[in-house]
Amino acid sequence: MSAIGLVLPDEFSHFSLDQTLHFAERADDAGFHSVWKQEASGSNGLLTLGAISQCTSDVRLGMGVASVFSRTPALLGMSAVTLDRLSDGRALLGLGVSSPPLVETWHGTEFERPLRRMREAMEIVRQVTAGGTVEYEGEVFDVGPYSMALDPLGDVPLLNAAIGPTNRRLTGEYADGWLPGFTPLSAFRENLSDVRSSARKTGRDPDDLLVAPWVPTAVDEDxxxxxxxxxxxxxxxxxxxxxxxxxxxxxxxxxxxxxxxxxxxxxxxxxxxxxxxxxxxLSVYGTRSEVREQLGRWYEAGADVVVAMPSMAASFEEILDLLDALGPDDR
Incomplete structure (x- = not known):
């Protein structure tokens, strides 16, 4: 089976922080491509990934999804470089515009010009993760000049969790990958073409983009x-x-x-x-063989990595069964 990722079950699924770390360790042992930590009203996603970096060795560590409203671009960039250093180059930074309820009610910030903010945030994060001097004058952000006391290992891939067509075009222009959630398989190929077409128009190679849809996934012999x-x-x-x-x-x-x-x-x-x-x-479910067959359709439609999103109703043992069922065949 092609590369598989995992959205880590956490407090939203009634699991403790220690259990979340255990799932990450098991995914690492099972040969998963990546694990992704969400962030809402529970544990800090980047801090959790920092801890995971110390108990895993190969699996890539994805922030999914960091809101461009809840952290400044400078802090996002510094966090990405720090995680990359801690994990010996395994960091992935998923960015999103979030939503008005989360931005305004939870963070007390106005949900204004989200797409412009996303574009400028990606450009600033690029400068920060490159080290050296940061200077940027945009319509939303005006920062620098200042020098970063960072020693990056290299570029940390930025993935945009774009939903709408304009944001998908931004992905092709500025991001290293696309991290869509709750996009139907029937529309996935067409939506991906928006991303790739935008990349071509700006002189980028669309094949260089990492395509990693989040797909609700459930495995059970029943x-x-x-x-x-x-x-x-x-x-x-x-x-x-x-x-x-x-x-x-x-x-x-x-x-x-x-x-x-x-x-x-x-x-x-x-x-x-x-x-x-x-x-x-929208989902993949059934026995192990059925799930593997269904996942194959996502790869055929253009996914490089399918990020499995477990059910919040799944038990601890059911999550472990899912990890065992989805591990690559050649592990």
């Missing part, structure tokens, strides 16, 4: 349990606000219904609201 786990993670994410994005792909009322029911406390109703079409187009 097909009903695997389906339930996949439905749960989709229902949870619709409640987190992805219903608007997913709804644009023609799934009818299902995304909004799942959102409303989950937010109202009717989790089982939200799970039932996930349509079969949504389930099959």
């Amino acid at each position: 097909p009903d349990r695997a389906e339930y786990l996949a439905r749960y993670v989709l229902a949870q994410e619709m409640a987190m606000g992805y219903n608007e994005q997913v709804g644009e792909y023609g799934f009818g009322d299902a995304p909004d219904e799942a959102h409303d029911r989950f937010r109202a406390g009717d989790r089982e109703g939200a799970i039932e609201a996930i349509s079969r079409e949504m389930l099959d187009d």
Whole structure:
């Protein structure tokens, strides 16, 4: 099987920090390409990855996704270089614009000009991670000149978690990779063409971009349990606000219904609201052999790495089973 990554289960899935580190160690032992740490209202993602860097040796360490509103570009760049140093060159920096509820309610910052902010943040982070002098005058940021006391190992890859078409074009122009979440397989190839076309227009080689979609994934020899786990993670994410994005792909009322029911406390109703079409187009689930076959379709559509997103309803043992099932064949 081609390269596989893992979104690390953490506090949102009711796992302790020690258990999160254990999952990262197991992914490292199993030959995974990368592990990714989310960051919302739980543990600090970059600090957690710093700890993981000391108990792993080969797996790449991805911040997924760092908001360009919650940290300054200078701090993002310094953090990326520090993690890269700690991990001997294994750092990946996933960047995103987040959403108005998170930016305004959780961080107390105005959600203004997100795409312009993303573009300028990527340009500044590039300067910071290169070391030397940083100087930038943009429409959102005006920084420097100042000198960085850094000794980078090399460029830390920047991946943009772009959703909309304008942001996908920014990815092709400025980022090293694309880190989309909750994009249906049926639309993935076309959306990827936006990224690659933009790269070509700016004189970049689109084949140099790392394409790493996040895909809800559930493995169980009991097909009903695997389906339930996949439905749960989709229902949870619709409640987190992805219903608007997913709804644009023609799934009818299902995304909004799942959102409303989950937010109202009717989790089982939200799970039932996930349509079969949504389930099959947005997630990968079933027995080990079925999941490997389904993952193959994502690679065929252009993914370099599929980042498996476990269900928040999965138990500790089910996460370990998932890690065992998805480990590359040649480990």
